[in-house]
Amino acid sequence: MTKKQLIMAKSIELFAEYGLEATSVQQITERCGISKGAFYLYFKSKDELIFSIIDDFMSSFIANIEQAVSSQEDRGKLLYDFLYAVFTKFEEQADFAKIFLKEHSFSLNRDLLQTLKNYRSMFNRLLLSVIQKQYSELKADMQLELFFSINGFMKGYSEFILVDQLPADLERICRAIVEKAGIIARYAHISSISEDYLEALGVEPEISKEAVITLLKETVQENKHDPLVCESAFLLMEDLEKPQLKDVFIEGLLNNIRKNNSGKWAAYMYRQYKMKKSGE
Amino acid sequence: MTKKQLIMAKSIELFAEYGLEATSVQQITERCGISKGAFYLYFKSKDELIFSIIDDFMSSFIANIEQAVSSQEDRGKLLYDFLYAVFTKFEEQADFAKIFLKEHSFSLNRDLLQTLKNYRSMFNRLLLSVIQKQYSELKADMQLELFFSINGFMKGYSEFILVDQLPADLERICRAIVEKAGIIARYAHISSISEDYLEALGVEPEISKEAVITLLKETVQENKHDPLVCESAFLLMEDLEKPQLKDVFIEGLLNNIRKNNSGKWAAYMYRQYKMKKSGE
């Protein structure tokens, strides 16, 4: 573990315990057993550290869910996989999830707020797409109802798992939520919120070709030793500049690079970029 | 508006915008147009201010809900009334609700945390009792499921109303939630969480006779001019010391004192105390 990773890991512990504001750089360096100066060798500021932590977690969070969902062929199991991916990650990274759950927006840097907003809308879009696939027979307004319901269930159970720290059977929780979603889809009729809100939910973030290439390059950096990943990434970059490969090949290449979080994230953003392109 | 109320009102605005920690006493006094010294004439410390704000809101919040629920004869409408009372209060006091929604626990005074926990469990008990009455045919484990579901719905919609600040039709939202609760009660079978958790949800706080009397005295203080309230409060105090009145009279006296928040709160705590007594 590099010193940078050490700082991030220990910071997450402290942030989860005391909060972002109330944790001082001093405390962080003490827990890491390094000097204050050393901290500033790895991060320009406390804000940058917070940004790194959130960005790190959220990108791998989104990428994980996306992978879980995209690898599920059976439409009837999509929501289950989605939920299971969410809760597993939450349980795995309980400390981070606590920060995320509790610290909503206050006193965060503007850029960070915007980034968080982007991630939230990515998450919303993922959940929405799951609902649209698994409950395709529903009208838009009732899909929105389902969205709110499932979101609520997730919030409630997250708090249960994280705050109360009680042992929970994730599979059972997911099955219970899926059951409830199913019966709501089947029997509910009253819509609570205008379906116009659907648009506001998952505002597409701007993704530039350059941003995707940067992500691919990072993936290459982190997988220097793995020729399969590197070659796949280079081919993908080429195809971004001059599209000629068939979709099936691209999907294969994307699967090749999904070896770690950085690769999963690059793959996710690649697809988003492509989808946006083809939509135009 | 007294200066104390002014400080509280302006503080709520600032806390909702920047958070409890990030708002300084300086900022508060500036917004109020008073000096720093003046602040400390009305509050011993910043902590005491925060405590006052939370205590003020929460006691009236709980008391309001309790009144709404206890005055509803039709069991089928209990949940609706409960939800409507919750959301109305949230919309009314959006700034406070934001604080409450966002600021979960970090770096708060121990006493304050305990107080918050007490209020939360009062809230939980209220919701549970509503569920137990309106869905009395359900087994305990499915009542717990309902509790989690409704809690989730409330969280989701609260965020929608407060954070996104969109115009919302409260009645429609409440009807939609009640419908979903009904559907879940009717068709759901998978329980996600052991029903043992029911006990942990609404741990009864300790209520002493003295505490209730103090509340009654405060009510008298705030309603000096109203002989009906004063007389009722005194009779209630007497009956606490030497119980002799029939329940129906006590209920009447309690209704008499429910003229303002302080009275509602005293009435709520009186009943809680009585219920605990009779349960022993």
Next chain:
DNA sequence: TATAATAATGACTAACTGGTCAATTGTCAA
């Protein structure tokens, strides 16, 4: 071993925090 390059330190600064209190201002009865 000697030298260059890199990593790490911790005393320091300037800004801000919650909280205090001697000094000032405002009020009102005599």
Next chain:
DNA sequence: TTGACAATTGACCAGTTAGTCATTATTATA
């Protein structure tokens, strides 16, 4: 107009914060 009392002020204190930088320790290289 005076004087007693209460209300109000803001300079001030001790403590903490994020962030800096001259100095020192460690490592790699020749």
